[in-house]
Amino acid sequence: MLVTWRYKPRKSIIQFFDPRAWIIFYACFIAATVFFWDLRFLSIFFVVALSVAIFSRIGWKEMRRGWLFIGVFIVFFSLLTFLTGRGGVELYTSEHLIRNISLPFSIFGWQPILKISWEKTFYALSMILRVFSLASMTILLPYSLNPALYGIIFKGLGLPDKFAYGMDLTMRFIPTFGRDFQLTMDAQKARGYELEKISGGLFKQVQKLAPLMVPVTIHAIASSEDIIDAMDLRAFGIGKRTWIQELHYQKRDYCLIAFSILMILTVIALSLFGIGKFWVPSALIT
Numbered sequence: 713m714l715v716t717w718r719y720k721p722r723k724s725i726i727q728f729f730d731p732r733a734w735i736i737f738y739a740c741f742i743a744a745t746v747f748f749w750d751l752r753f754l755s756i757f758f759v760v761a762l763s764v765a766i767f768s769r770i771g772w773k774e775m776r777r778g779w780l781f782i783g784v785f786i787v788f789f790s791l792l793t794f795l796t797g798r799g800g801v802e803l804y805t806s807e808h809l810i811r812n813i814s815l816p817f818s819i820f821g822w823q824p825i826l827k828i829s830w831e832k833t834f835y836a837l838s839m840i841l842r843v844f845s846l847a848s849m850t851i852l853l854p855y856s857l858n859p860a861l862y863g864i865i866f867k868g869l870g871l872p873d874k875f876a877y878g879m880d881l882t883m884r885f886i887p888t889f890g891r892d893f894q895l896t897m898d899a900q901k902a903r904g905y906e907l908e909k910i911s912g913g914l915f916k917q918v919q920k921l922a923p924l925m926v927p928v929t930i931h932a933i934a935s936s937e938d939i940i941d942a943m944d945l946r947a948f949g950i951g952k953r954t955w956i957q958e959l960h961y962q963k964r965d966y967c968l969i970a971f972s973i974l975m976i977l978t979v980i981a982l983s984l985f986g987i988g989k990f991w992v993p994s995a996l997i998t
Contacts, residue, residue: 724769726856732868733965740972744979745845748988754841761845782847794836803990804831808997834992864955873953896927
């Protein structure tokens with residue numbers, strides 16, 4: 713049985729619009745964010761993403777794990793980029809040093825020195841704002857869109873029936889897989905399987921996780937076969953599919969779509985003129 717994300721109707725900024733209009737805005741927002749490395753422009757997208765997250769009316773308890781994962785992911789990779797300088801070398805050719813920090817240990821007689829520059833600092837800040845804007849807008853969608861309308865939404869965006877229904881199943885796969893994994897883990901624990909005492913090397917740990925992964929994988933394959941058989945019995949894909957529910961655009965939806973298109977066209981135009989590239993204040997490097 714397929715399960716869905718923890719959706720419930722809310723008087724939020726996302727559910728105020730037609731879901732198709734919000735998907736269009738989301739796609740344009742993601743594309744526009746990817747075009748920029750300028751901290752000033754990324755700050756605007758960050759404020760928009762943060763405002764949407766606040767006015768989405770989704771409680772902290774509902775998305776605690778998601779926000780913690782996003783926070784750890786952003787901080788880890790931004791800190792790693794800041795320490796190593798990797799990734800930003802394609803955006804700047806020279807560095808303006810702030811200071812060198814000698815680490816209090818040595819490796820085979822070599823003492824590591826951490827070079828802190830303005831370029832590394834602003835690249836790390838840009839990375840934080842950029843990734844947060846992308847991740848926060850993405851994680852809000854499953855909690856804000858009605859699962860019963862997944863297929864209707866993608867079909868309403870002009871996608872074929874098979875692709876629309878495929879996207880519907882994809883959106884439901886992750887929570888279903890998580891449910892099956894939790895049930896399998898509880899069943900194995902009831903049989904004496906002690907997950908907390910897994911030790912040894914990487915390959916041994918993977919081998920010891922077989923009582924969890926094998927049943928979950930087999931069940932996922934069997935469930936997909938059942939879905940395929942059910943769709944074949946109903947002659948899915950033979951003719952044009954009809955939907956019980958219908959979505960209708962309103963004036964606010966057209967305004968959001970027009971704003972989204974104007975935003976992405978403006979971003980493309982700025983990019984063609986070389987605006988929005990990596991930026992460091994000239995007062996700091998002079």
